[in-house]
Amino acid sequence: MVKIGIVGGTGYTGVELLRILCAHPHAQLCAITSRTEAGRPVADLYPNLRGHTDLCFVEPSEAALAGCDLVFFATPHGVAMAQAPALLARGIKVVDLSADFRLRDLDVFAQWYGMTHSAPDWAAKAVYGLPELNRADIQSADLVAAPGCYPTAVQLALAPLLAAGLVDPSDLIADCKSGVSGAGRGANVGALFAEVNDSFKAYGVSGHRHLPEISQQLSIAAGTPVGLVFTPHLTPMTRGIHATCYARLTADADLQALFESTYADEPMVDVMPAGSHPETRSVRGSNQCRLAVHRAPGSDRVVVLAVEDNLVKGASGQAVQCMNLMLGLDESAGLGGIGLLP
Numbered sequence: 001m002v003k004i005g006i007v008g009g010t011g012y013t014g015v016e017l018l019r020i021l022c023a024h025p026h027a028q029l030c031a032i033t034s035r036t037e038a039g040r041p042v043a044d045l046y047p048n049l050r051g052h053t054d055l056c057f058v059e060p061s062e063a064a065l066a067g068c069d070l071v072f073f074a075t076p077h078g079v080a081m082a083q084a085p086a087l088l089a090r091g092i093k094v095v096d097l098s099a100d101f102r103l104r105d106l107d108v109f110a111q112w113y114g115m116t117h118s119a120p121d122w123a124a125k126a127v128y129g130l131p132e133l134n135r136a137d138i139q140s141a142d143l144v145a146a147p148g149c150y151p152t153a154v155q156l157a158l159a160p161l162l163a164a165g166l167v168d169p170s171d172l173i174a175d176c177k178s179g180v181s182g183a184g185r186g187a188n189v190g191a192l193f194a195e196v197n198d199s200f201k202a203y204g205v206s207g208h209r210h211l212p213e214i215s216q217q218l219s220i221a222a223g224t225p226v227g228l229v230f231t232p233h234l235t236p237m238t239r240g241i242h243a244t245c246y247a248r249l250t251a252d253a254d255l256q257a258l259f260e261s262t263y264a265d266e267p268m269v270d271v272m273p274a275g276s277h278p279e280t281r282s283v284r285g286s287n288q289c290r291l292a293v294h295r296a297p298g299s300d301r302v303v304v305l306a307v308e309d310n311l312v313k314g315a316s317g318q319a320v321q322c323m324n325l326m327l328g329l330d331e332s333a334g335l336g337g338i339g340l341l342p
């Protein structure tokens, strides 16, 4: 069994890690941290875990995590870059769910996250944790930066077209919708029931911090800088991301065949039959990203639809997928959940 720690066990991605890891055939949970709930049984705060773990939350500290083989940081931006280097120096592997290690250019990081990076050496060594695009590097990594929820869906939708050179990289659009759990469990007026129920709105239109992350990664896929319009929306659902991605075709090809062959061996990506309209509820609780490719007759636009659960393939499930690769386990271990429909 591999010994696992979680920093930030009380948050939404933290409890999703717990749900997945309690049922993982090779993982043993050793330390779950919380500053606010230290001493409280984990299953007392999250009754879905009753009978699955006897652990109590502990204060975050290097000593509490020292016996782990791998530690997840499910914490706000700025925490992992301060606390992970001491664990890495002990030979403990780290998967960070925050954005601390996602961006290559630390000036861009400072501009979007409003803080100077405190671990630039580790930022240079970190591996971006999207297995479908970066599997070999993840397998040999000590530190993995798990992607953001929107960036996962948009990259899986657009990277095959860019890598094949079939679309204009300067003219990409990602129109995305998220469930409210994407904003985390912290008190936040914008996430109150009365604020989001029966309503729908865009946010971050003139600039969202996922824009530089998606642009960085799609530019790698394209081999040239991309031009992207990214518009996130908040929808009155708890979990789920729906990304509608548009690109202008510059060459003719069988797009359905391209997507099917690109993801043929990927256990976590499902390319649906031509003309499909994937639903977020079909992936709720599962680590799948479902894709569908569309092209209207006579149009030079391709439209790719992508759905995922923001807390699973968009966060904790993907982080466990990376853990499995880093520790030489079956990539799908513990990740067999099927979407909850209806």
Ligand SMILES: NC(=O)C1=CN([C@@H]2O[C@H](COP(=O)(O)OP(=O)(O)OC[C@H]3O[C@@H](n4cnc5c(N)ncnc54)[C@H](OP(=O)(O)O)[C@@H]3O)[C@@H](O)[C@H]2O)C=CC1
Pocket: 007, 008, 009, 010, 011, 012, 013, 014, 033, 034, 035, 036, 037, 060, 073, 074, 075, 076, 077, 079, 097, 098, 099, 147, 148, 149, 181, 182, 183, 184, 185, 186, 310, 311, 314, 315
């Ligand atoms: N929600 C989502 O859909 C996604 C979130 N992410 C990212 O994952 C990370 C966690 O997100 P989420 O679970 O939603 O966040 P939450 O706000 O729900 O939880 C944050 C957790 O971090 C802990 N924490 C806060 N500050 C510190 C600190 N200084 N030291 C140690 N622990 C701390 C909190 O526990 P306590 O205060 O008790 O210590 C809490 O358990 C964020 O970086 C987020 O951006 C990534 C993809 C998707």
Ligand SMILES: CC(=O)N[C@@H](CCC(=O)OP(=O)(O)O)C(=O)O
Pocket: 097, 098, 099, 147, 148, 149, 150, 178, 179, 180, 181, 182, 183, 184, 210, 232, 234
């Ligand atoms: C609905 C909602 O508020 N979503 C969050 C994104 C969640 C996420 O993936 O964030 P990280 O990049 O921080 O990991 C947002 O727009 O800020």
